[in-house]
Amino acid sequence: SSPFVVAVDGPSGSGKSSTARGVAQRLGFAYLDTGAMYRAVTWALLQRGVDTGDASAVAEAAPAVRIVSGTDPGAPTIHADGTDVSVQIRGEDVTAHVSPVATVPAVRGLLVQLQRSVIAGCAADGIVVEGRDIGSTVAPDAPVKIYLVADPAARAARRAAETGATDTAGTAESLARRDRIDSTRAASPLTRADGSVEIDSTHLGLAEVVETIVGLVQEVR
Numbered sequence: 737s738s739p740f741v742v743a744v745d746g747p748s749g750s751g752k753s754s755t756a757r758g759v760a761q762r763l764g765f766a767y768l769d770t771g772a773m774y775r776a777v778t779w780a781l782l783q784r785g786v787d788t789g790d791a792s793a794v795a796e797a798a799p800a801v802r803i804v805s806g807t808d809p810g811a812p813t814i815h816a817d818g819t820d821v822s823v824q825i826r827g828e829d830v831t832a833h834v835s836p837v838a839t840v841p842a843v844r845g846l847l848v849q850l851q852r853s854v855i856a857g858c859a860a861d862g863i864v865v866e867g868r869d870i871g872s873t874v875a876p877d878a879p880v881k882i883y884l885v886a887d888p889a890a891r892a893a894r895r896a897a898e899t900g901a902t903d904t905a906g907t908a909e910s911l912a913r914r915d916r917i918d919s920t921r922a923a924s925p926l927t928r929a930d931g932s933v934e935i936d937s938t939h940l941g942l943a944e945v946v947e948t949i950v951g952l953v954q955e956v957r
């Protein structure tokens with residue numbers, strides 16, 4: 737039987753990862769970070785010297801990249817071509833190049849297919865899947881869809897705290913740039929999916945957001 741899917745979408749720095757992992761841990765569900773998959777493809781393309789701004793070069797090189805996602809919310813892992821790239825994909829280089837790579841339809845096609853197969857093969861009762869297009873494209877039938885937002889200043893401050901960056905203005909600019917590319921691309925842009933519940937985490941703690949979502953799951957499950 738297919739697992740219960742909780743879709744968590746939203747812009748960069750809205751707290752998706754901590755929230756999605758927290759919900760999965762509370763419910764004993766698996767966890768899939770689809771952003772890590774786009775990042776891992778980007779890492780592999782950069783390794784190969786592919787120009788990430790050249791959509792046809794990206795489309796040509798991407799199918800050879802082998803991505804394997806771990807689904808343990810306590811210790812998520814991601815491998816590209818057999819290498820654990822969990823640390824490398826958080827670097828500035830990957831962060832700066834991932835959004836252009838994610839606009840390429842061939843890349844999205846490959847990863848959406850892979851994401852659906854991870855969901856279908858999930859051994860847990862449910863899976864929390866985070867990204868930009870989960871409720872709209874990857875799992876449009878998900879019984880619970882969350883659209884997580886937060887004020888830009890709150891998002892930049894959180895992201896800077898995570899990465900240890902002291903340049904909050906630079907972090908804010910980098911988030912705004914990714915949001916712009918992610919929201920305006922033609923292929924499954926970041927958008928509020930039909931039937932999603934919007935949660936603004938600007939003034940909420942992580943535990944409150946997690947409990948709100950756990951409550952929504954328990955209502956429909």
Ligand code: C5P
Nearest residue numbers: 770771772774834835838867868869914
């Ligand atoms: O979530 P995270 O910030 O790690 O995602 C990195 C990038 O991957 C996003 O800025 C976006 O360009 C892309 N992405 C996407 N669709 C998803 C998840 C991530 O396009 N489902």
